[in-house]
Amino acid sequence: MKQLLLVGLGGMIGSMLRYLTGQVIRLENFPYATFTVNLLGSLLIGAIMGVAARQEGFSNWRLFLATGICGGFTTFSAFAWENLQLLGQERYGTFAAYTGATLALGIGAVALGYWLTK
Numbered sequence: 001m002k003q004l005l006l007v008g009l010g011g012m013i014g015s016m017l018r019y020l021t022g023q024v025i026r027l028e029n030f031p032y033a034t035f036t037v038n039l040l041g042s043l044l045i046g047a048i049m050g051v052a053a054r055q056e057g058f059s060n061w062r063l064f065l066a067t068g069i070c071g072g073f074t075t076f077s078a079f080a081w082e083n084l085q086l087l088g089q090e091r092y093g094t095f096a097a098y099t100g101a102t103l104a105l106g107i108g109a110v111a112l113g114y115w116l117t118k
Helices: 004-026 032-054 059-073 076-088 092-117
Strands: none
Touching: 004 032, 004 059, 032 059, 032 076, 059 076, 076 092
């Protein structure tokens, strides 16, 4: 239950930060808010996982910060982290399939959902 609360509280904070970022960055010719959130989230999850790899007993903080805050802020950070792990494991085929399928099918799913509700 403690872990669920850590993730939930972190997710709430991350979602609020995501919303605030969108309110502050309001340029319409390019999705700068999403771009910024994705890059910041990726930087943060990398730093958090780097610290977690060096410190014992960091698992609750990792849940709160990486899964919670970064997950609520952007799921792209988890996607980027997973891809980095695949590259580090030299699983290039899996990396290419995962990245390509996520982008193509994700965009396709958005289009399908939009089309179904139009």
